[in-house]
Amino acid sequence: MIADVLNGILLMLWRVVSDQPAPLAALLPALPEALRPVVSAVLCVSPIIGVFATLFALTTLMERKGLGRIQNRLGPNRVGPFGILQPAADGLKMLTKEDIIPRSADKLVHFLAPVALAVPTLLAYAVLPYGRNLVPLDLDAGLLFFFAVGASTELAIFMAGWSSHNKYSLLGAMRAIAQMISYEIPLILSAVTVVMIAGSLSPAHIVARQDGFIWGWVPHWYVLTPWGFVGFLIFTTASLAESNRSPFDLPEAESELIAGHLTEYSGFKYALFFLAEYLGMFAISGLGVTLFLGGWQAPLPGLDWVPSYLWFFSKLILMVFIFIWIRGTVPRLRVDQLLNLAWKFLLPLALINLFTAAIWHFTAVWQFPGALLLRWLLSAVMIGGAYVVLGRALSPRKKVSLRTYRYAT
Amino acid sequence: MLGEGIIKGMAETARNFFGSYHDADRMTTVQFPEDRIPAKENARNFPFLVFDGEDPAKGLRCVACQICEKECPPKCIYIVKDTVKKPDYIGKLQFQPRVFDIDVSVCMSCQICVEVCPFEAIKMDTDYEFGTADRFGGLLLNKQRLAKPNTYYRKIHATEAAEVDERLAAEKAKAEAKAKADAEAKARAAATAAAAKATPTPVVSPTAPAIAPAPAK
Amino acid sequence: MQIPFAIIAALTIVAGIAAMSLRKLVHCALCLALVFAGLAAMYLQLGAQFVGFAQILVYIGAVAILVVFAILLTNSSSSLLPTVRSRSWVFGLVVAVLVFATLVKVILASSTVAGRSLPENPLPTVKDLGTQMMTYYILPLEVMGLLLTAATIGAVIIAMQEKKPVEPLKPGSAGAPPTHP
C-alpha cells in the first residue's frame, strides 16, 4: 500500500517533469477512494501557490535589480550572494512589523480587504495552461472565469480604500476602480479577438490552436499576425493598467496620493496586498502568453524536447521583464489622460481590431499564391491606419506638440 | 507623437541596462564600508587641534586666544583659558586652553575657525566616522580627542600643511633670529651695563598674543 | 450535494438580510456583493457555468461597483443613516411575509415541482449556447445590445453635470477676509 503510494508519487513527479500526460492519474489509483478528491485538489493548488510565491519573490528581486541596472545602480546585494536572499529579508521584515489599524478605520472591512484581493487573484490561476499536460482546471468557459474573478478584485480595492478612512486612500481607491473598469473593456475586447479566431473560450484549446509553424519555422502564434500584434499591444497596455503598474500606477501614485489605497496598511496586510498585486500581474501576463504568445508552445521547430512548461514560464518572465522595463522608463499619466486613452484610443482600436480579425478569418479561404502575404498586408494596413488616425486624434497637434524655442537677442 | 518618444526612451533605458554590465564607468556606486573614496585634498569635515612633536600637552599650537570661539557661526566651540602660561613650540610662554570643546553635533564644518586662527592651530579633519551611541558626550569632542599631531595634518592635507610648515618655519627662524638678536643685544647691554656697573634690567617678557583675548561673557 | 447547498443558501440569505438591514450603506453594498457571489456559486452548483461566471462579471464586477459609486457620490458613505426604516415599514414587512408564505404554499402544493430530482442528461457546452444565441435568439440579442447602448447613454446624460470653470473667491464675497496688504 505504502509502496504503491510512493511509487505513485514518484511516477507522478516524473510525469510532471518529463511533460507526460495525466500525472495525477499515476497517483490517485493508489489512494483510498475517500482521499482522492482531497489529494487531487491539494496537488492542484499547492504547486500553483508554491511556484508563484517563489516567482513573486524572484520577481521582486529581479525588479529591484533590473531597475537598479536601468538606473546604473547595483540593486540589492547585501543579503546573501548577489542579494538572492533579499526577498526573504523583506518578507521577514514585513511579517515582524507592527500591524497598524487606524483608530477610525472600519476594522472588519480593513481586515477583509487584503483577503478579498488575494483570493480571486489566486483563483485566476486555476484556468491557465502551464504546460502541455498541466492545466489545473480545463473549463469550457475558462476565459470568462478568468475575467470574472479579475473583475471581483475591484471591490477589494474599494474596501481597502474606503475602510482606511483616509482621504488619500479613498481618492486612490476611486481612481483604481475607474481605471480598472475602463481598462477591462479593451482587455476583454482584445481577448475576444483571439476567442473569435480560435473559436473557443477554453485557454487550453486556444493554446492548442497556436500549434505548428508557417513555412516550417515561423510559429503559428497570434502575435505574429497584424491583428494579433495590435491585440497584444492593447492587451499589454490594458493589463499594465489592470495590475496598476507604471505608467498606470495612478492609484498608488506616490507623488500625489502617498500610496493610494495602501496608505494605511502595514505589516502582513501590506505584504498580502503586495503579493496579490504581483500575483495579479503574473496571472494577467500568463493569460497574455496563453492568448497571443502561443502559451507553452516552443518558439522554433525542433525545440519540442524542452518541457513545455519551461517555455510558458520563460515567456511569462519575458513579459514581466517588459513590465519592469516600462516601469523604469516612463512617467505616469494623469487621470483624465488615462481614461481618454482607454475610451478614445484603446476601445475603438480594439473594435477595429476585432473587425480586422474577422476579415483575417474570412479571407482564410483564399488559396491563390501569395494569399497569405495579401491577407497580412490588408490587415496591417487596416489596423495600422486606425492606429495612426486614432493616435493623431488623441493628441491634437495644436494642443500638444514638440516645440521650438526662441532666444532673446 | 504616436509612441516613438516612448520607444526612444525605452531604447535609452535598455542601453543603460546593458551598458551597466560591461561599462564600469556607468556604475558610480562605491560600496561604502568595504570601498571608500579617498578623501580629496581639500576635504573638510570637523576641526581638530594641531600639536607639534609627540606630546599633545606640550606641543599644542593653540594659545586659547578665543578668536575661533567668537567667530564660530553656530557657536560650537567652548574654550577656557589656563591660568598658567606654558612655552609654545617656539619656546615662547603662552596661555594654553584648559578646556577646548567642540560640539560636532552643532558644528557645520564651515572652516571659519581655521581661517580666522592666527596661529595655524586649528585645522579641518577629513574623518567623518563619528557615530556614537552617546549623543551628548560622544559628540562633544574635548581637547584630548581634538588634539592630533602635525604629522597627521601633513598626511591628510599635504600641500596645505607644507605651506603652513614653511610659513611656521620661517616665523620660527625669524623669531629665533630675533631672540638671538635680543639675546645678543641683552648680552651686549649686560656687558655695557656691567661695564657701566648699572642696575640689572628686568627680564624681557615674551611678546603678548597678537590679539587680546575676548573679554569674559 | 445537500451540505454545499445548505452552506451557500445560509450564507446568501444572511448576507441578503444584512444587505437590507445594516445601517452603513457601504456595508449593505458589500453584503450585496456577497449575495451575488452566493448566487453565482449556486448557478455553478446547478451546472450553469456560463451564467455563473457572467453573474460574477456583471453583478460583482459592475453592479456592486456602481452601487458603491452611487453611495460615494451621494455622500452617504460613512454617516450612519439617521432613521433606517420608512414610516410604513410594518406594512412592508407584512407584505413580504405574506408573499413568502404564498410562494412557499404554492411551491409545496405544485405537483410539477414536488419531488422532481436532477435528470441525468448531458449539459450543453458554451459552444452550444453561443450557437443558440447567434441563431435562434439573434433578435433578442440585438434588442439587448440596443437596450444596453440606450441605457448607457441615458445613464450618462442623467448623471452628467455641467462643469463650471473654477474661479477663486472674490474679495468682498461672503466670508472673504480683507486681502493681504
Add this chain to the structure above:
Amino acid sequence: MQLHHYLIFSALLFAVGLAGALTRRNGILVLVGIELMLNAANLNFIAFWRFSADPQAMQGILFVLFSIAIAAAEAAVGLALIISIYRHYKTTNLEEMNSLQG
C-alpha cells in the same frame, strides 16, 4: 437535492428583497432590494432549466443571461437617477423627495 429546495430558497431571497425595498428609506437601498428580487427570479429560471427533462433546451440559461443584461442596464439608469436626484435635493431619502418641483 430537489427542485423545491431551490424554489423555497429563491422565494426567501425574493421576500428579503421585497421587505428591504418596502421598508428602507434610502433610494439606493430600495434599488438594492429590487436587484435581490431580480436575482431570486433568475435562480428560479436556472433551477427550472436544470431540473427540466431536457437541459439541452437552453431557454432558461438564455433568459437569465438577458435578464442579467437588463438588470445591469436597470442598475445603471436607476443609480444615475438617484445621483441626479441627490444633486437636486441633497438627500437620498425617498420620503423627503415629496415634491414634483424643487
Add this chain to the structure above:
Amino acid sequence: MSELLEAPAAGSVTAAPRNYEILPKPTDDGEVGGDLLEVAMGPHHPSTHGVFRMDVVLDGEQVVKLKPVFGYLHRNHEKIAENTTYLASMPYTDRLDYLCSMTNNWAYALSVERLTGLQPPERAEYIRVITAELTRLVNHTCLVGFLLQDMGALGTPLMYAFREREIILDLFESLTGSRMMCNYMRFGGCRVDLPVGWLDQARSALDGYEEFLETFQKFLTENEILVARSQGIGVLPPELAISASITGPMLRASGVNYDLRKVDKYGIYDRFDFRVPLGDHGDVYDRYMIRVLEMQESVKILRQALRDIPGGPIVDPKAKIRGFRPKAGEAYGRIECPKGELGFYLISDGSPNPYRYRVRPPSLINLTVLEDMCLGQTVADAVIILGSVDIVLGEVDR
C-alpha cells in the same frame, strides 16, 4: 530695463486676491460643503520638496483652492546674521538654497563688496562665473530629475541626473572641501585658489555633460507622456509673472526677457557670449525646456570661461578676515541664481555685525503664484506645477 521687457507693461494685471479663511468645518470624511474634499498635502508628503504644505480643496480631482503653508523650516537666518559677523553669515548662506551654495555665496559676497567697495581680482571673477554656472547645471539637472520624479518616472531620470550632478559635486569638493556647503567665496575674492589640474577636470566633466544633456533630451523631451502631462498645465501669463515679481527661468518661460546676467552684467558676464532662451506658453513644459536650454547655454559660458581664465591673485589685498568692519551704509547685491533673482540687502552701522540683513529669496517669491497656476488643474498637475516652480524650502522659510 523696461525696454528689455517684451511683455506688456506691468501693473495692469494683479495676482488673484487670496481668500485664506478657514473653510467650514469638514465632516468626518473631510468633505467640505458637499462635494468638496479638503486635503492637506504635506508637510510630510513625498512630493512637496521638503516640509511644505499645500492645503488643497478638491472637487473630484480638480483643485478649486490651494493655500500654500510654509515656515516649517524657519531657522531665523536673517536675525542670526544680524547678530553675528559678516563673515560668519557666509556659511549660513550655503544653507539657504542648499543645492546652489555657490551662487548664494556670490550674491552675499557681492552685496558686501558693494557695501565696502572691495573689488575681486580678475581670476576670482572667472572662478566665480565658473562655479556659478556649474551650480546652475547642478540645480537645473536636479530640478529636471525631481520634476520627472513628481510625474512618476520611477527614479530613472533622477538617477541619471544625480550621476551627472555627482561629477560636479566632486569638482566642488576638490575645490572647496565640501560637496554642497561650499562656503567658498569671500568678500573681495575667493577662499582658496584652484587646485592643480582642476581646470582640466572641469573641462572633461563638461564634455560628459554635453553628452548627458543630449541623451537626456532624447530620453525625455520627446516622451509623449511627459509632453502630454506638462503642456498647457500651470500656465503663468507674462503680465501676472511681472506683477508678481517672478524671476528666473519661470519668468523667462512666460516669455519675458529678463536675465540679470544680461541686465546687471554683474561680475564679468558681459564678456561671455550666451543667449537667453524664452518660452512662449509659460506652462510646465516651457519651464522644463527653458531649464534644459539654459543648461546648454551654461555649458557654452563655461567653455569660454575655462578657456580665458587668467592667472593672478584670488583675493582683493584690501580684504581682511579678522576685524572686518564695513563703514556705515547700505547696499543691495543681486545675481541671477539658478532659481531667479537672489538679493541680499545689508545696512551697516560700522559695527562687525550688519545692522539689517535681508534676503530676497527667489523660491519664496516664485511660490506666490502657485494658487493662480493650480486653480482648475488636477491634483496630479498641482504636484508637477509645484515641481516646476523649483523651490528649496531652506530658501523659502529661511
